[in-house]
Amino acid sequence: MRALTVTPGTTDSLRLDQDFPEPDPREGALLVEAVAVGVCGTDREIIAADYGEAPPGGDRLVLGHESLGRVVEDPTGRLKWGDLVAGIVRHPDPVPCPNCAAGQWDMCRNGQYTEHGIKGLDGFARDRWRIEPEHAVKLDQSLGLLGVLLEPTSVVAKAWELIDRFVERDPWQPENVLVTGAGPIGLLAALLGTQRGLDVHVLDLATDGPKPQLTHDLGATYHSVPVHEIGFAPDLVLECTGAAPVVFSVMDAVGPCGIVCLTGVSSGGHQIPVDAGALNRALVLENNVVFGSVNANARHWKAGADALASADRKWLARLITRRVPVAEFAQAYGPPDADDIKVVVEFTDH
CATH class of the missing domain: 3.40.50.720 (NAD(P)-binding Rossmann-like Domain)
Structure with missing residues (x-):
């Protein structure tokens, strides 16, 4: 499958891997087909080698922390095929600190948290990704591509x-x-x-x-x-x-x-x-x-999903100023256009 990857610490190492391995079931029970990922300044900083950390034992990191996908399978039964979801970016540290233990991993005290597409966990810029169902946030189906705005929301x-x-x-x-x-x-x-x-x-x-x-x-x-x-x-x-x-x-x-x-x-x-x-x-x-204030926990992700569901769809659509096919990814991650607000990389057609 296709995946956008970088070598953390190496400047301008972003590439589109055509034969990236399928997501390991150990990443989570929920299998999701990618629809799109949003592009933000964090991605460009990782590409510039300002920071970024590959998963343990690897030297490449799948980019993408602003996700949107459709459920392929969920053996737990919490979600059904076709549900529109986004993956929560940060996961609690393994110790865990008191905040992470209480589900507030956005307030991690010891810095041992991991983050999809940023720190120690592969991101969502790949054809398929896995995550535990409790770390997937269901979106109103009528949002369609606009659901990619959930992470910043x-x-x-x-x-x-x-x-x-x-x-x-x-x-x-x-x-x-x-x-x-x-x-x-x-x-x-x-x-x-x-x-x-x-x-x-x-x-x-x-x-x-x-x-x-x-x-x-x-x-x-x-x-x-x-x-x-x-x-x-x-x-x-x-x-x-x-x-x-x-x-x-x-x-x-x-x-x-x-x-x-x-x-x-x-x-x-x-x-x-x-x-x-x-x-x-x-x-x-x-x-x-x-x-x-930075990052968010599950409570905030659900509040964000509610806010998007209540918003005017035509207004939200105007926030997405460029839609770039994954094959043309370089256009998305290059210098932003003067009028850019949100650029998204699409993995599927709509």
Whole structure:
């Protein structure tokens, strides 16, 4: 079968293997036929040899952690043939740490977790893959290809769950949210914000292309100005760029008792002048919360599936800006186009 593989630690080693072995039954009882995988910055970083880890005993890693497939067989009977599913990316460590033992492997304490297509487990960019049924999330059949958006949606579902917990600390209820970055994570975060009935604002540098209209069609407000020029102090912020100047700007801009969730991962190596004392004073005196969030556990994946099922299909479809056949994979993993939001690699025709 076909599989997109890399040699971790070797730059630009991505290739399409035509005779990759069928998935070992030890990978899981559930056999799934791949429909598509999403492409994200993590994949490009692994291709660039920034990180990535092959399964034990191997030197190649199957890429792909944003999955979509259809069930071929499930001997446990939990799922049936043809069900549309996505595979949960992270698996708990074998020790396990207290969080992993409680099913919160997204909060692993000792770093011994594994992740499909990233760390110690082959990914989903292959014609067929296996996983344990409890690590497969069933999607609404009507989503079709749009189900490939579940992994990034699970990430923002976790972020919103954590925000909701912090909101519970006092009687005041937030009315608005600022989302910085209009990539797939940012737009999906905005979607979940509108589903909560909040006044949603999205900030991004793009002034043309699909992002402003996608934001408008959510019923949200689009900004392409610096954070300090948006004209209000947001109650909530979801920072989805990882750009250091934006990170510090939103921490400074959030209103009293406000909450800032950082989901973007900074590249590092950038120095900017920051009045740390003034920032600390503001955060403390205004009872603000700043926290980071990454990955997701089964609860968040299911919440993400519910959010997609409730979303407008035509709007979701516009997030997928390029569909690339697996045979032309190099086009998908090369430098993104200016108007790209989500690129997917297709294994089957629709």
